[in-house]
Each structure stands twice: as C-alpha cells, then as structure tokens.
Ligand SMILES: Nc1ncnc2c1ncn2[C@@H]1O[C@H](COP(=O)(O)OP(=O)(O)OP(=O)(O)O)[C@@H](O)[C@H]1O
C-alpha cells in the first residue's frame with residue numbers, strides 16, 4: 087500500500103519534471119544541441135582519425151563519436167535536472183513536498199525518474215541523427231534497445247549528481263557554475279578518442295575514469311556488437327557515478343531537512 | 347477537547363547565535379482562529395516552519411493535531427494544510443496540475459482528487475484560469491491557488507503565513523471570507539500577519555510575538571481593553587474649552603486631542619457618555635462633535651512592543667513591488 091502510494095508520487099513528480107523541461111525550452115535545447123554541434127565539429131574536422139594506425143575497427147568516425155555525444159548529453163540532462171531542483175528549492179516548492187506525507191526519497195526519485203525519461207529522448211535523438219548521417223548500429227535492434235537502457239540509466243546517474251549539488255547548494259546559479267567541471271572529466275575519458283591512442287598520463291586517467299566505461303559500454307553495440315564484457319563495464323561505470331550521486335543526494339537531503 | 351496546537355518552550359536558533367524563536371508556549375483550541383502578530387523578523391515564519399515539520403526545533407516541543415512535530419512528523423503532515431509566506435508555486439505548472447499533484451501527494455484516490463480539485467478551483471474562483479500557467483497569475487490569484495492547494499485533503503489544522511501580505515484590499519477580503527468559511531466548517535486556523543486589522547477581524551485570539559518571545563496573548567477585545575479605557579473626544583464650541591475641561595475632569599482623566607479637540611477617558615465605559623453630555627449641557631457649553639475612540643490593536647502593538655508599525659508599511663510596499671517581478675527567482679534560498 088505504502089509502496090504503491092510512493093510509486094504514484096514518484097510518477098507524478100516525474101511527470102511534472104518532464105513537462106517542466108519541455109516548458110523551459112531554453113534548458114532543453116542545449117541538452118541536445120551542444121553535443122550535436124560538438125559531434126558535427128568532431129566528425130567533420132577529425133573524420134580521418136579512424137585512419138590512424140591502432141584506431142579501433144569502425145565503419146566511420148561518426149559511429150565512434152556517437153557514444154561520446156550521448157554521454158555528454160546525459161550529463162547535461164543531469165545539470166538541467168540539478169538546476170530545476172535548485173529552482174524548486176529557491177521558490178519554496180520543495181517545502182510543499184516536505185510538508186506532505188510522502189517519503190523523503192520520493193522527492194528525489196521523482197526527479198530521477200524524469201532524467202531517465204529524458205535519457206530516452208537523448209538516445210532517440212542521437213540514434214536517429216546517427217542513422218540519418220550514415221552511422222550504423224552493428225548489433226541491430228537489440229543493440230539499439232541496449233543503447234536506450236544504458237543512456238537512460240546514465241542520465242539517471244548524472245541526475246543524482248545534479249540533485250546532490252542542488253540539495254547541497256540550494257541555488258541554481260551554483261549548480262550551473264559548478265557542474266560543468268564534470269566535463270573536464272569527460273574529456274579525460276575515452277568518450278571522444280580511443281584510449282589505445284592516448285598519451286600518458288591521459289591514458290591512465292582514462293583507464294580508471296568511470297566515464298570511459300560508460301562511453302565504451304554505449305559504443306560497443308554501435309561499432310562491434312553486444313558483449314557481456316563491455317555491457318558489464320558500462321553498467322559498472324554507471325553504478326559508480328550513480329552510487330556517488332545517490333549517496334551524496336541522501337546526505338545533502340538529510341542535512342537540508344535538519345537545518346531547514 | 348484536545349488542543350489543535352500545543353507548544354512548550356518551543357525554540358529555534360540558527361548558526362551564528364541567531365535566536366529566531368526563544369521559547370514559546372502556545373495552546374490553540376480546536377476550531378479556533380489564532381493570529382500570530384509581529385513585526386519583521388519576530389519569528390513568525392520560523393514558528394510556522396517548526397509547527398509544519400519543515401524545520402526541526404532546537405528546544406522545547408510542539409504537537410499539532412495531537413501528534414509530536416518531531417517524533418510523528420508524518421501524522422502531523424497528514425493533518426495539516428500549509429500556505430507559506432512566499433506562495434511556493436511553480437510558474438510553469440497550471441493551476442489544475444498543481445491541485446492534482448497536491449491530491450496525489452496526500453494519497454487521495456484519483457477520482458476523488460480530481461473531484462476535490464475542481465470543486466476547490468471553483469470555490470476560489472480560478473476555474474476559468476485553471477489551465478493557464480501559474481506564471482501568468484496575479485498575486486491574488488496565486489494566493490488563492492496556494493490556499494486551495496492547502497485544502498485538497500481537508501486538513502484539520504490550516505497554517506497560513508502572511509496570507510494577504512502585498513494583496514490589494516479586494517483580494518484581501520476574498521481571502522478573509524474564505525478563511526472565515528473554513529473556520530465555520532470546523533477548521534482550526536493558525537495565521538501570521540503584520541496587519542492589525544486582519545488579526546482584529548479574523549482571530550478569536552491574538553498572540554503578539556516580538557524578538558522570538560510572546561509579548562501578549564488574548565482575545566482582540568481583551569488586549570485592547572487591557573491597555574487603556576476608551577476615550578470620548580469632543581469639539582467644544584468657541585471659547586468654552588477651559589470651562590469644559592473643568593467639567594470633564596469630574597468624569598475621568600482629561601487630555602488634549604488632535605485638531606484642538608479635548609478628550610476624556612471613560613473609566614466607567616461607554617455608559618458615561620450620556621452623563622457627560624448632560625453635565626456639559628448644564629454648564630451651558632455647546633459641542634460641535636463628539637466621538638468615542640476605542641484603542642486599536644495598533645495601540646496594543648505599540649504598548650507591548652514599544653514600536654510603531656511604520657517600518658512595516660515600508661516593507662509591504664517593497665513586497666508589493668517585488669511580487670510584480672518575474673517569479674522564477676523569488677528570494678535567495680534559506681540555508
Ligand atoms: N535559516 C535561517 N538562518 C539564519 N537566520 C534565520 C533563518 N531563518 C530565519 N532567521 C532569522 O530568524 C529571525 C526570525 O525570522 P522569521 O522569518 O521567523 O521572522 P518573521 O516574523 O517571519 O518575519 P517577516 O515578517 O519578515 O516574515 C530573523 O532574525 C531571521 O533573520
């Protein structure tokens with residue numbers, strides 16, 4: 087009973103958050119646009135990178151870059167979710183939730199349900215974009231399905247980080263200012279360039295960077311095919327980011343509720 | 347009958363030795379309208395936030411609807427409706443969406459939630475605007491929506507933090523009537539206000555809070571009676587003022603009043619007026635006008651806090667200006 091009621095609350099809050107994103111197009115546009123532009127610049131300018139000896143076997147550079155673009159996009163989903171939550175705190179909307187008889191975690195889970203849903207939008211956009219511009223998903227329909235799952239989980243994981251930041255700072259401007267730092271970590275991963283071709287120390291950093299695992303997990307179905315190894319690695323990377331996000335969110339939420 | 351709200355030495359301090367609420371004892375009976383009256387920074391919002399489980403007390407205890415705010419927060423939340431000072435509305439949602447969300451938060455069955463949302467929107471006169479985004483609402487509409495959203499689950503105790511600050515007189519009246527109706531139907535209402543008129547008009551009892559402590563508490567009438575007697579103010583026709591003063595001294599303490607008038611205290615109540623008029627008549631004195639002046643809550647406020655309300659007026663003006671601004675970023679979050 088209680089579980090069902092909570093599920094309903096999470097769904098309702100998730101729906102609200104998704105609608106909110108679509109009603110704030112200035113937040114939605116960058117989520118898809120920036121990674122798309124970067125993707126265009128990368129593939130247009132560095133398309134011959136695939137000819138470098140040692141570059142993984144791919145049908146085209148776009149095929150390779152697609153995963154990086156999706157990963158970056160899910161990070162932006164996390165930023166925008168964090169900003170939205172911080173705005174909720176600023177306008178007092180979170181108080182409305184706190185004063186209601188709902189479980190504390192439902193307040194954050196509702197947000198994360200929305201980021202997961204936006205992950206589906208991201209995956210749809212980039213898979214379609216890829217197919218239109220000549221990329222192909224080696225693993226076929228099952229591969230596409232897997233991409234959707236991974237991208238949406240990844241969005242949820244970054245949503246957790248965004249939420250943690252929002253709950254800790256309570257201000258949209260802080261989330262907006264700090265979160266982009268995570269992009270530094272993105273460029274220290276194999277999201278846009280194969281690890282095999284990196285110089286030290288970047289290669290080592292990328293090796294232990296969970297974002298590399300996520301990128302490679304999403305990339306495998308595109309350029310190679312479904313493999314248990316890369317799938318598990320991808321899930322592990324997501325679990326690392328998500329676990330960190332959830333733990334920090336829980337901590338920040340507890341602190342916020344205690345101090346008012 | 348159990349108290350709807352009960353506090354004992356309720357206190358809250360913040361980092362940096364800020365004592366917002368310094369130990370308050372309250373007892374609000376079921377079915378009562380209780381007004382918390384106080385100047386800026388008196389601790390009104392902090393008290394409301396503690397009573398509505400939004401903020402943990404740092405001292406004392408409080409119970410609402412028979413449940414402890416700290417230990418049984420969920421039971422408290424089920425019993426209360428809350429409309430906070432800065433109507434906590436999402437400008438991107440429509441009025442109807444907010445009402446339905448609120449129904450879900452209180453676990454109402456879907457059909458029941460929809461029915462109550464419609465009825466309440468109708469009741470606060472927002473049915474026509476229900477599908478518009480809240481961002482396009484006026485200040486009065488927002489307040490009404492906020493109030494309606496606090497009622498979806500038919501709470502036993504309703505908390506309103508400055509429900510009419512910044513509203514025009516007509517909107518204010520609408521809210522007052524609504525609050526009165528709710529109370530007539532049995533809802534206990536705890537409201538904070540900076541408007542003496544609001545407290546005077548709505549409240550069964552008024553608590554005056556100043557610097558985190560209770561300066562006075564009683565019915566509006568008793569508070570007013572407690573500070574001084576009503577006075578009779580007179581305008582005496584040409585040349586008779588001095589002689590009139592001699593006559594009036596027999597009835598009470600005489601003092602000059604505004605516009606060259608003279609006033610006398612009515613220690614024996616309004617019944618003295620007839621005798622005073624007769625005495626003046628016997629002395630051959632003519633009056634141009636006469637008024638009985640009761641003390642106002644304003645006077646009570648000054649007597650109890652040692653401060654006037656001018657600083658408040660400035661703030662109201664500022665709030666009105668601010669509520670006209672873009673609603674997205676209302677105020678920096680409180681840490
Ligand atoms: N989160 C907080 N951190 C630090 N100080 C706070 C916090 N919240 C309130 N205060 C302080 O506590 C005191 C009481 O504030 P409160 O908001 O309860 O006053 P109020 O009576 O509601 O005033 P107003 O009429 O301006 O709304 C003020 O001095 C305020 O600065």
Ligand SMILES: [Mg+2]
Nearest residue numbers: 390391392431
């Ligand atoms: Mg206040």
